[in-house]
Every structure is written in structure tokens, then in C-alpha cells.
Amino acid sequence: MSESSQRRIIIFDTTLRDGEQSPGFSMNLAEKLELAQALVDLGVDVIEAGFPIASPGDFEAVQAIAGKVRGSTICGLARCRDEDIDRAWQAVQKAEHPRIHVFLATSAIHREFKLKMGKEEIIQRAVASVRRAVGYCPDVEFSPEDAARTEIDFLCQVVEAAIAAGATTVNIPDTVGYATPAQMHNVISALVRRVPNIGKAVISVHCHNDLGMAVANSLAAVEAGAGQIECTINGIGERAGNCSLEEVAMALRTRHDVYHAQTRIQTQRLVPTSRLLTSITGMHVQRNKAIVGRNAFAHEAGIHQDGMLKERTTYEIMRPEDVGFTMSDLVLGKHSGRAALADRARHLGYNLSGEQLNKVFDGFKVLADKKKEIYDADLAALIEQQSRTVAEHWTLESYDLSSGSGRTPEVTLTVRHGDQVQTTRMAAGDGPIDAVFLAIGKLTGVVVTCKDFRVHSVTVGQDAQGEVTVEVEYGGQLYRGRGVSTDSVEASARAFLNAINRIAAVSVSADRPAGK
């Protein structure tokens, strides 16, 4: 039960760790930095920036975020192994507020089949690891993995030992998304009641959504005494994802009468942050996604509309503007200046300055010549295209295409590679996009398999921009590419080249000595 109306819940965001490791949601360094800054602006207390030992890329990203992002605690994940903890500390040590998060599975099934360790050994390992982390950093979180399926007596022992060793946060993960609200309430209540030193640590909860109950389970934990919720933007994460940050934050706010708890979340930043993640990953939320979906505040039925006109609260428990939906998103035209652009970009969750602002402004002027009205979504697409691209080894110079029913498309494609301009002309493929894709493979010499291809209109109307997202496989890895244009063939060519540039970027960085 809640103790006071002043109670504050710590929001721990793991979009960059649990979210980023799920298929389709990988991000590069620049994208992770941009999202981390947006999480600070959103009011997130702790950013789990990655799992530093997992790969050199993960390490670099956590280190860069710790070095540059100010205003939130930056956390790195580690198994209960010395090299993991050392690596995590190396990555987070430059943070304003660093945190090391160590985890070790405790459930019977994980002990027996995965770890092949007994209970005593697990407690010893957990204690030694927490102590090692505390030696580096006063802010240490410990997670007994699969806690929701762990015998409650043993869980109490592990948690007590971890706190005694110096853990300042103990996190209870429902790793497989198996818990129910009543069960989660019971587990947290038992810890509060039975662990003698529980007052020395914050109890945290980390819920997965496999049975659709991640938000309710997190809130049940809060009711029982948890003080931190682990969650992600758009609820992304392993399998069915994690507790959705926007849903849990708005539930705490809307049902303050029940939970008597507050967060630091700036709720008007929820929709911009959700859109930023969508724009980075190309993965759209479904139309009926709570809080941030396109339909979340749409009242379609005549009866509802009638009620809304008489009194909003008959059918509306939250206002769209409270979560950052803007009533009208028509904002800029060809006469808009640099300051107006930067201001609007900030509203959308992008902090532009210096060279980046110049590049986006140049692109904006070109687009404004083609399009009368530049919507928020146009601007977001433009920023994505101009400012968040990887090193452009390959760029599109021009294309020319001829295609028709029942004949093989003919395409002439010209791309630039450094100082070199190369052209190919070929007749191939099942359609225009396929022809462009084959021509790019021929020109770049990078032969990939297309796993996913999507076009999404960014705005409405005749001169709408199309955003193309592709996912290609190369050397057993998946790479994403994005391209935007009012011409869908051009957007597709850009998306394929973007994917190939990402492949090239990885090949270059792989030449460097690995971090470990």
C-alpha cells in the first residue's frame, strides 16, 4: 500500500538495452545518443544504456552516453562475473551518476538447467559481484533473474544478502512474462515484510508482456511497495516486450487516487519520444496502441462523439495534449527561418545545433520548394534523413526507370562512392523496386538478401513524402536502411544504399582492435 501522497517512483528506462536487443530494434551509436538525450528530456531517472561486455559496439555506446548525456543516471548491465563488472564500470565511469546493474538467475529451473549451480553458490556469487561493483560505484542494482518464478524463501535470502553486500536497488524481474498482478503483489509484499534490511534499498520491478500484463504487474508491485519501475518506450523489448513507459506513467498519473505516487516524467514528451524511436527503428506502433497510437484518442462511435460534445470526461480520462499530441501539426512553410525550424524540431524531440542544424535547414529549403506545407512528420523525416545517417560511403546521384505490365523493368542508376561516380543500366527484376535493388547490388558489389520492405506515407495529400524502410541480411546479420522522398523509387534507392552504408560502417569498425 502507498505510504504517502508524496511518494516518488523512479522510472528506469531500458529501451537501449532490453529494447535494443530485440529483433528489428537495433540502433547505431548516433541513434543511441540521440535517444538517450530524448530520454533525459522526457524525465527518465535512470537510463540503462546497454550491456557493455556483449560487444564492442555495446561498450562504445554505453561509454559515449555516459560521457556526453547529463541529467539522468547512466546504467550498464553485467552478469555476476568479474570481467563483466569491470567492463561495465569502464563504460559508465564518466557518467554524472553512474550505476552498475548485476544480475544472476535464481529460479529452480535456471539454477538446474542453465547455471548448474546450487543455492549457496548463487548467494556467494551474487554477494561477491555486488561487492566488486560497490568497490567501483556506490549506485549498484542487483537482479535475481527469473525472480517471479523463484521460491520466495530463497528469493528473500538472496535479496537480503545482496543488500548486505551493498546493493542500493534490488530488482525483481518477471523475465518470462509469467506473473499475474496478485502474484507480483504477493512477492513484493513478502520482501517488504520478511527481508530485515529491505529499507536500505529501493525495490524495483521489471515485467515482460508475454501475457499482456506487464503494466498491471508493475503497478501491483508499486502498490506493494516497489519504488522503481523498469520499462521501455513503446513497450519494446525481448519477445512481447517490456512494460510500456508511456502506459505506466499515464496510469500512475491518471489513477493518482489509487497509487498515490508521482514520477518525474514530462508527459507531454511521451508522443514525441515514441515517434523518435519509431523514426529511428522504422518500427511503427499499432494504431490502437495505448497513449501513443494514432487511434488512442479517437472517438469514432456516434454515441461517444455526442457524449464528448456534452462533456469531455464522459469518454475521456486523459487529454491528448497531456501526452504530447498536438491539435494541428501544420507548422512550417518556405518562408520559415532557421530559428523556427530549430524550435519546432525541439518540440518534436530533436535537439539541432551547429552543422546538424545547417544540414537540416538546407534540406528543409529544398523540400519546401516541392511541398507547400511542411508538417511535423515531414520535418521529423527530414531530420532523420539529414542528420542521423551513417557515414555515406554510397549516395544516390540519379535514377531513370521504365517499367510496365508484363515486361522486365529497365533501370539506369548512378551512385557516388567518394569521388567516383558509377552508372549501371540493366533490365532485371519483377518490378521497379526490385530492379533498383538489383542495380544497387551490382554497383556496390554488396550482395544482400532483402528480408523486409515497407513504405509508409509520412504525411497526407498529393505531395506526401514516402518513407521506405528495408531490412537486409548480410553475413548472417540484419541491417536496416531508411530513405525518404516524395518519389517512392528514389526513397527505395536511398533506403537500400543506407543499409549498404551501415554494412560498410560495421566492416570499417571491425578493422579496429576489438575492445576485449
Added chain:
Amino acid sequence: MSESSQRRIIIFDTTLRDGEQSPGFSMNLAEKLELAQALVDLGVDVIEAGFPIASPGDFEAVQAIAGKVRGSTICGLARCRDEDIDRAWQAVQKAEHPRIHVFLATSAIHREFKLKMGKEEIIQRAVASVRRAVGYCPDVEFSPEDAARTEIDFLCQVVEAAIAAGATTVNIPDTVGYATPAQMHNVISALVRRVPNIGKAVISVHCHNDLGMAVANSLAAVEAGAGQIECTINGIGERAGNCSLEEVAMALRTRHDVYHAQTRIQTQRLVPTSRLLTSITGMHVQRNKAIVGRNAFAHEAGIHQDGMLKERTTYEIMRPEDVGFTMSDLVLGKHSGRAALADRARHLGYNLSGEQLNKVFDGFKVLADKKKEIYDADLAALIEQQSRTVAEHWTLESYDLSSGSGRTPEVTLTVRHGDQVQTTRMAAGDGPIDAVFLAIGKLTGVVVTCKDFRVHSVTVGQDAQGEVTVEVEYGGQLYRGRGVSTDSVEASARAFLNAINRIAAVSVSADRPAGK
């Protein structure tokens, strides 16, 4: 608390009513019939087929489903008004098991602002309406709208009066998605404890997902004694949608140890039914959607993969095959016969026979000549294209296109309209798709505004088919169109013509006298 391990929960699906009325999810008569049959095959107990008084189209759809679909109860919605109830009965009376569902708001805010009625008047109106419905049909459901925000004493009075008047199901809607699991548990427990005649009716629950808790709230109601859950495929519905059928069904099954309850749901039909709805509406579920999303069973992290290899249950609480994911979806080639096609289609949720099977088989042979391997998703796209089209006033004969960087595309488009073949040649638009769109507007004379344009690759590989979904506005109404081809320009042309055919179909039926 559950009374016995034999307890059966009635699954009431409202995809065709609450789901269909939300923006982007409207369906035509043939689509509703197809989905209703799939719901029967899924094992749904009650299908809420529509709100007959809302429009002649709604009435026709409920009447057609009641006349043709066997194996589930067919329910029609009505306000507490004589004409609504009479119309609902007209629509459902031919059903094998008809149900009339009457509703009236009971919360203070709805009484005061929307209905402008006092408590006594509301009880009288509810009783009179239930009695009228019972006069037609023994199976009557009553819903006090916004029940979750209604004073508990008054709610008990209304429910008792409705049951005394003959209601056999009393449904507790959380109309605005405001409830929490503990609150829902309290409301249902209070009804069980305080309403003297509660044993004569089934308690039902209808939860919305605005705060992300629809599934947990529904299950809390079951724990407290509810015997029916109202839900939808993919969780669609007004605003953030309803309780997701697939999530609640799998939660009841996976946590049988907690809920001690069973349903008639054939869980292996969950993914096929979800995909059928997606294919009808063009609205995809997000990648991390629980149970039916593409990532729902994906184990990405190395640690998880390692655990899975050692013992599946370390990270897997449900098996993908239990919800209808097939391990390999490569099934048909050019030598496959009609029976194999029909069998595979049935597995995907489509019942093909007679003329429909012939049309799909013809299309399959054409596609198999172009594509070596026909995947499940190819087949589903083909069935959608061949069998579920509206009357084809306009069809694509051929296109020819020339387009390139920095120049206006030129397109020659030929369409058939009945016996007439018309061709236009024009240079217009910002890109190839825009040019095709403008040419179609010129040829058909139907000028629409494009509100949404999406391409989605149906399968992987070089010869993947692209599925184009468009949403256009005409006369203040939104219309959807879909087209599939290995050539994305051709698919786009088909999608636009499909939308225009839907507009034409409505214009024709609008000439008929309205139902009321």
C-alpha cells in the same frame, strides 16, 4: 476466487462491433461474414456482430451473419430504446442462438451530462428494455455503460433489477479504460456478495486498454467470479482498443494454476485469425504484440538463446506452435494441386470452396509461374486479392511508366470499366505512385484525397510480393483499398482502383431505400 477446476469462461468476441467501429477497421459485408466464420472456427462462444440500428450496413451484416453462420451465439447491440431493440431482434432472429444486448449508462457523469436522467428513471428504462428484449429472445445481456465509474450501491440496484426483468448476462464495462485490477476485483466481488439474484445470470466484463490494463482487469474479474470476457482479435476497438482475445485466452491457459478456468478457444487458430483480421483491414500488429506479433516468440539475446538450448522452459512459457505459428511456412509450388491449396488455406483460416476456390487456384497458378516458392503469406495475400474483392467496376488492364530523378513521371494507364477499356497518358506527379494515382483519378472521374499509403512486403526474397494498402477520403468518408503484386507500381494501381470500387459499391447501395 475460482470455484472449481472445471469452470468454463465464455468468450464473447466484439471484433465486429467495438473493433469494427474504430478508425481504420471498417469492413464490408463479405469481410464480416468471413471473419465471423473464422471466429466460429476459433471457438468463440458469442459473436457480437454489430449494432443493427446504427446504419443499414450494420443491420445487413448482422442479419447475414445470423442467417449463415452456425456454431456460435450471434448477438446484436441495442440502446434501451424500443426501436433499437426491435431492430436488433429483426437482425439476429434467424441465428441458431440469438442474443440481444441492451445497454444504458449508469455512472453519475453519464447520467448528468449525457442522459440527463435520474437513478429511478434509469432503472425503469433498463427494466422495460430488458423485458422487451426477453419478449423476443430468452438470451438477453444487459450492460450498465461506464459501470466501472458507477457508485457501487446504484450498480447493485441496476444489476438486480435487470436480472429480475430477465437478463441472463450482466456485463460490467470499463467503458473509458479507467479501472485497475484491484478495483475491478472489488466491483465484481461486491456484485457477487450483494445482488441477491446474481446466481441467475452470468457476470461479464468488458475492458478497454487506455491505461494498458484491459487483460489484467478482465482476469481480475474472472478471479472475482465473472464468467464471460468480452474481447477482440488483436485487441482492436475504440481508442486504445479492448481486451485482446489472444492474450486473455493464453493467460487463462498458461496460468491455469491461478485461474482454474477453461475456454473453448482453439489456441492454434489464434495466429491464423489474427492474420485474417490484418489481411482484411490492412492494419498490422506491432512487432512486439504479445502472442501474435512477429517477435512474440523470438529469443534474441545470446543468454536467452543459450538457456533455450539447454531447456526451453528457462525462457519460454508458451510454445509457438500452441498459438498457431508454424515452424516453416514454405508449402506450395507450381505443381501443388487444388486439394493441397484448399487444405493450406484452411490452415490459414480461409474456407475456400466452389467458385471461390477456382478463382484462387487460377491466381495461384499465375503466381507460381512467377515465384518459385509460395509461402503462407503469399497464399493469404492471393486469397485476399482473388476472393474478397468488392464488385470490380474498375480493373487494371496495364500500365507503362517512365520516371527519373528531377523530372515529372510519365504514365500510360489502361483500365476496364464493364465492357469499356479506357486509356490515358499523362505526365504528372511527384513520383511514379503519385502519377498512377492522378491517372486513375482522371480515368475514373472519382477524385479522392489520399490519407495513407503503405507498402508491406508479404514474403522475403527477391521475388517477394508487395501488398499496398491505401486509405482515401471521398465525400467525408474514409475508404480502404488493397492490391498485391510482385510489381509495386501495379500493386499500387490495384489498391487505388480497389478503393474506388468500394466507393462505387457504396454509391450503388445508397440508391436502395434505407432500412429505416
